[in-house]
Amino acid sequence: MRKHQRITAFYMELLGLISVFLAVILTLTQVFALSKGQSGRAQVLTRAVRLAENTAELFSASESPAEFLEFLGEGEGAHWLREEKMLEAWFDRRMEVSSEGDFRVTATWDQEGGLAKTRISVYWQEDASPVYTLDTAVYLKEEA
Numbered sequence: 373m374r375k376h377q378r379i380t381a382f383y384m385e386l387l388g389l390i391s392v393f394l395a396v397i398l399t400l401t402q403v404f405a406l407s408k409g410q411s412g413r414a415q416v417l418t419r420a421v422r423l424a425e426n427t428a429e430l431f432s433a434s435e436s437p438a439e440f441l442e443f444l445g446e447g448e449g450a451h452w453l454r455e456e457k458m459l460e461a462w463f464d465r466r467m468e469v470s471s472e473g474d475f476r477v478t479a480t481w482d483q484e485g486g487l488a489k490t491r492i493s494v495y496w497q498e499d500a501s502p503v504y505t506l507d508t509a510v511y512l513k514e515e516a
Contacts, residue, residue, distance in 0.1 A: 420494035420504040423463055423477055427492045432510040434488075437481040445469035457481070486512050 427444070434440035437452065441459055444450040449471040450461035458480045462473035476495040481488060489509040493502040 416496050417503060419465070419467060419475065420496065420502075423467055423475055423494050424492045424504050424506040426467070427461075427477055427479055428490070428506055428508045431479065431488075431490050431492070431508065435512055440479070440481065449473060453478075483512075486514060488512055 430443040449469040464470040464473040
């Protein structure tokens with residue numbers, strides 16, 4: 373009878389160990405799945421920040437909305453939206469101007485005297501809310 377009790381105890385311990393092992397595996401699977409999703413969102417946010425920064429640099433180098441549009445790549449995926457008074461450009465995942473890109477960048481041009489202001493918004497695919505928004509301003513050269 374004692375041999376039977378030892379075998380039963382062994383199987384109970386084995387069952388408990390397998391249960392703990394499965395719980396650890398399921399927990400780690402969830403952690404890795406969540407981290408993959410977070411990593412994807414982080415990549416989108418990082419690219420959005422870089423696109424906004426690059427657009428801000430082009431804005432600061434521009435003297436007019438037409439020059440700003442030209443710097444961004446007019447016709448290749450960038451165009452001026454007259455009704456909204458803003459520039460719109462599409463970029464692919466390599467952050468190159470592309471009419472079939474995943475990132476949509478919009479930028480306004482508000483000029484008051486020698487100060488030009490812009491709000492740059494970066495959208496992911498067809499999302500309605502921006503992933504990242506950047507406000508900046510630059511003083512334009514005075515004409516002599």
